[in-house]
Amino acid sequence: MKHIVKVFTLLFLFLTVGSTAKADEKVNVVKQGTVRGRIIDATKQTLPGASIYIEKLHAGVTSDVNGFYTFPNLEPGTYTVKVSYVGYSPVELKITIPEGRTLEKDVVMNEGVELQEVVVGGAFQGQRRAVNSQKNSLGIKNVVSADQVGKFPDSNIGDALKRISGINVQYDQGEARFGQVRGTSADMSSVTINGNRVPSAEGDTRNVQLDLIPADMIQTIEVNKVVTPDMDADAIGGSINLITKNSPYKRFISATAGTGYNWISDKAQLNLGFTYGDRFFNDKLGLILSASYQSSPSGSDDIEFVWDKDVETGELCITDYQVRQYYVTRERQSYSAALDWDINENHKLTFKGIFNNRNDWENRYRLNVKGINLEEDDNGNEYCSINNKGAVRVQTKGGTPDNRNARLERQRTMDFTLGGEHLFGKLDTKWSVNYAKASEERPNERYIDYQLKKQKFTMDLSDERKPLLTPQEGSAMYLNDDFSLKEVTEQQEDIQEKDFKFKLDFSLPLTKGKFGNHLRFGTKVVHKTKDKEIDFYEYTPLDEDGFDKASLAAAVDQNRDGYMPGKQYKAGSFISKEYLGELDLNNASL
Incomplete structure (x- = not known):
């Protein structure tokens, strides 16, 4: 409990210092502004990996895995912002940055007319977002979305991972249990949930049991085959990051049910x-x-x-x-x-x-x-x-x-x-x-x-x-x-x-x-x-x-x-x- 108190005390100090700094700047200089928001499509689904670019400044950012973006350090004034995303019509809009404040601006994108001759079903929308996020990554990364996983009869995350190039899995009773990245041993790769290292219940190794997590509980799977400086340096082979479902932009309800039969056990599955x-x-x-x-x-x-x-x-x-x-x-x-x-x-x-x-x-x-x-x-x-x-x-x-x-x-x-x-x-x-x-x-x-x-x-x-x-x-x-x-x-x-x-x-x-x-x-x-x-x-x-x-x-x-x-x-x-x-x-x- 003492550690938690220290954390919130530290946060309070930052809030206090930030407020004081803002007051001081207000007296001396014109404060810069910020624009932040979320990139979504016409169905109110978030678009991760979208490119937000201000040509006047020769600067740009990309939206994160949940579609959020932040463009800080902007002089007050009016800017033309260009937002692009693979498969969607580019959006160009003007924004006015207020002095010393943050402007909230969500951007809605529509599917591009130039792709009308290609029939894209709903099952591919999430994977298209995953590919776009993968394209904009600075490292060597594979990204798989939940709807892409849902196309296959994979009961757990381990079975879903085996469909990614460069990934091998170890099986137990017909189900994938441990993941191996780039041919290395399973204990040389790290498994994280939302960026946090997952502990292992294996007695003698640090292998993480991937068959514990049902495939339908994960929003996105990220496989980083090269560890970057902002990641834990405990993975020689690579890192498997499982991103759980994030709060939506609008009301969302989904239900699934399925069954099967196994003739060895002579029982039904659910x-x-x-x-x-x-x-x-x-x-x-x-x-x-x-x-x-x-x-x-x-x-x-x-x-x-x-x-x-x-x-x-x-x-x-x-x-x-x-x-x-x-x-x-x-x-x-x-x-x-x-x-x-x-x-x-x-x-x-x-x-x-x-x-x-x-x-x-x-x-x-x-x-x-x-x-x-x-x-x-x-x-x-x-x-x-x-x-x-x-x-x-x-x-x-x-x-x-x-x-x-x-x-x-x-x-x-x-x-x-x-x-x-x-x-x-x-x-x-x-x-x-x-x-x-x-x-x-x-x-x-x-x-x-x-x-x-x-x-x-x-x-x-x-x-x-x-x-x-x-x-x-x-x-x-x-x-x-x-x-x-x-x-x-x-x-x-x-x-x-x-x-x-x-x-x-x-x-x-x-x-x-x-x-x-x-x-x-x-x-x-x-x-x-x-x-x-x-x-x-x-x-x-x-x-x-x-x-x-x-x-x-x-x-x-x-x-x-x-x-x-x-x-x-x-x-x-x-x-x-x-x-x-x-x-x-x-x-x-x-």
């Missing part, structure tokens, strides 16, 4: 979204609220092999053979809000906040034949010698009944920013206070593993991409009384990273005219903490025979028609997720 925005109190206060909900039951089938060569014959052999089935349900909830309050023509306060929650319930059934064809020499070193013998391990992954008997991974991110823009004569001042948090919880993640040692198999290597392993005797792929308990484990995980930031930026015009320039300087204070707590337990039953009997009685067949790698692969039977979830691991009598 997508819902709602956005409301308006301006109040004579357009002084702008507000936008957004909410998104996604439920996606799905699954995946997987086969994995580890290859080696026989040291004597050079023939290929397999040392590890796995058949897996995953059943996953992902649920996303996201809420965002943005406000702006125009105190007067020289002072404005803003607030932006977003909260994202993703629940990931997963059950995995894994059949693993380990140590196939591996033997030891006299020194204890393993080598590959074709004998087609290995140990069968059957593992169930789940959780407690409170978590649907599945492993729950709950990840959350939140970002809240309060800021202000103030014009004190020539000095343009911007400040912001930001709080961000990311967390990951994995309560009661459980595994139960049964094994059968030294089993003989027949290996079919006619298709090296899909080798097939079958038991020579009996049905070793199915749980029976010959199996014994390998392990029962439970793990609790809690990771939290918190950031607190304060930023103060100044911009001061030095010279005007054809070679006009600005001096920009500022400061930023960041306080970061990260905590990671993992508790791991391995259990051994007191009555192993009784425990094995009860466990094997709870075995269920997990073979499913339509197994994607091929019907020749049989997952076999596994301890049921309900039995694993209901085990009272705190009861020493088990």
Whole structure:
């Protein structure tokens, strides 16, 4: 709380000094004026990246991502202003700058008649704005708008990013999770929301989970492939900036609904979204609220092999053979809000906040034949010698009944920013206070593993991409009384990273005219903490025979028609997720 008091005390001092300076200038010199406003089209949609140029002064500015522009340091008088934007007819207007005051002037642009032969649908309007913003950028930047993202069936921001050139993504269960810029590792790129670094809930890396944020909650995606001096110097690969929805110029209401079906989970999917925005109190206060909900039951089938060569014959052999089935349900909830309050023509306060929650319930059934064809020499070193013998391990992954008997991974991110823009004569001042948090919880993640040692198999290597392993005797792929308990484990995980930031930026015009320039300087204070707590337990039953009997009685067949790698692969039977979830691991009598 002490830090916040200092911030507002500092702001008050600036307001006081600015007022005093204005009074002093009024006595001695003619004060210069400023024009500021917003560039919009005929439908009251904002136009970022518009060019505002005063030919008499050989100077110009561009509108920001929300369409706002500021032209400071102007001598009182009348000027001809030219506003241009790709795809729109140029606008030329005369403005009169008052002495020592700020003129508010919004500019409305109409689509250009020279493009009449090209049919441009409404779905492209936002992307046209994004391309114009990209064109006017001083750095190497890609900009993608929300409506461009909406053209594709992308459920999260990670999937939307993969459509940008120079971006690669890492997948998890068919969804893009981490983004890589220009081929660098994901932890060498920064991810920001409205320019503020997003903390990571990953335990060992600084990767940011992009699949937490639904695609319909973002207004614009900016990918800066070269870090510029006004950005944090913590990104070797580049920076991905996610801009949340900003308060509109007029009332705005949008709702979306969608569904689908996944034949592995045999369940329906659901997508819902709602956005409301308006301006109040004579357009002084702008507000936008957004909410998104996604439920996606799905699954995946997987086969994995580890290859080696026989040291004597050079023939290929397999040392590890796995058949897996995953059943996953992902649920996303996201809420965002943005406000702006125009105190007067020289002072404005803003607030932006977003909260994202993703629940990931997963059950995995894994059949693993380990140590196939591996033997030891006299020194204890393993080598590959074709004998087609290995140990069968059957593992169930789940959780407690409170978590649907599945492993729950709950990840959350939140970002809240309060800021202000103030014009004190020539000095343009911007400040912001930001709080961000990311967390990951994995309560009661459980595994139960049964094994059968030294089993003989027949290996079919006619298709090296899909080798097939079958038991020579009996049905070793199915749980029976010959199996014994390998392990029962439970793990609790809690990771939290918190950031607190304060930023103060100044911009001061030095010279005007054809070679006009600005001096920009500022400061930023960041306080970061990260905590990671993992508790791991391995259990051994007191009555192993009784425990094995009860466990094997709870075995269920997990073979499913339509197994994607091929019907020749049989997952076999596994301890049921309900039995694993209901085990009272705190009861020493088990």
